Amino acid sequence: MTADLNGVAHVILTAGDFARSTAFWRDLIGYLELKVVLDSDAMLYGVGGRTAIGIRTGSPENAGKRFDQGAPGLHHACFRMRDRDAVDRLYAFLKDRSDIVFVHGPQEEPWAPGYYSILFEDPDGIRIEFNHVPGVGLLEAGREIGGAEIFD
Numbered sequence: 001m002t003a004d005l006n007g008v009a010h011v012i013l014t015a016g017d018f019a020r021s022t023a024f025w026r027d028l029i030g031y032l033e034l035k036v037v038l039d040s041d042a043m044l045y046g047v048g049g050r051t052a053i054g055i056r057t058g059s060p061e062n063a064g065k066r067f068d069q070g071a072p073g074l075h076h077a078c079f080r081m082r083d084r085d086a087v088d089r090l091y092a093f094l095k096d097r098s099d100i101v102f103v104h105g106p107q108e109e110p111w112a113p114g115y116y117s118i119l120f121e122d123p124d125g126i127r128i129e130f131n132h133v134p135g136v137g138l139l140e141a142g143r144e145i146g147g148a149e150i151f152d
Contacts, residue, residue, distance in 0.1 A: 007050060007051070008051055009051065009052065010045075010047075010051060010052035010053065010054060011051070011052075011053055011054070011077045011079075012054040012055070012056055013025075013053075013054065013055050013056070013077070013122070013124070013126055014055075014056055014057070014058045014062075015055050015056065015057060015058060015123075015124050016058055016062060016063065016064055016065045016066055016067070016124045016125075017063075017064060017123065017124065018041075018055070018056075018057045018058070020099065020123045020124075021055055021122065021123045021124050022044045022055055023099070023123075024097070024099050024100065024122060024123045025044055025046075025053065025055045025122070026039075026044060028094075029044070029046035029053060031090070031093050032046070032048065032049065032053075033048060033049075034046030034047055034048035034049065034052070034053065035047050035048055038054075041057075042056060042057050043055065043056045043057070044056075051079070053079075066124055066125040067121075067124050067125040067126045067127075068125075069125075069127055074126070075127070076119070076126070076127035076128065076129055077126070077127075077128055077129070078117075078128075078129035078130070078131055079128075079129070079130050079131075080130075080131055080132065080133070081130050081131065081132045082132070083132055084106075084116050084132050086132065087106055087116055087117065087118055087130055087131065087132050088106050090118065090130055091105055091106050091118045094118075094120065099123045100120045100121060100122055100123060101120060101121045102118070102119070102120045103119040103120060103121065103127065104117075104118065104119050105118055106118055109131075112133050113133075113134070114132075114133055114134040114135075115131060115132075115133050116131060116132050116133075117129050117130060117131035117132070118130050118131075
């Protein structure tokens, strides 16, 4: 028996500075060719590639605050690209921006055979990764990893 989970439907990020954050994310959503289905003074939401990315306003008491990766909650979000070239092209698109900070440019990582990624902090300090893993990587249907069955 397998679970019914079939991927991540969307990731919603809360911005400390909504105008600054959405200026960046609007550009990235456009680059990724996601369809913007909501662009208001409270939320930006783009859909495509079997997922969606949203950026929403924060509560008034958190205005201007930056993300703390070490606090309980989200550590980082990772989006999968179709191939290594897509990771490289995205890096070329982003590398000269002054509103984000790169943790690392394109490089191989030990997490799975062929794992290749970029990692940066968005304008609010939220760590965002884009990766490519050849084939199905560790997401191979029916394969057991650490006693848990992995499925697609």
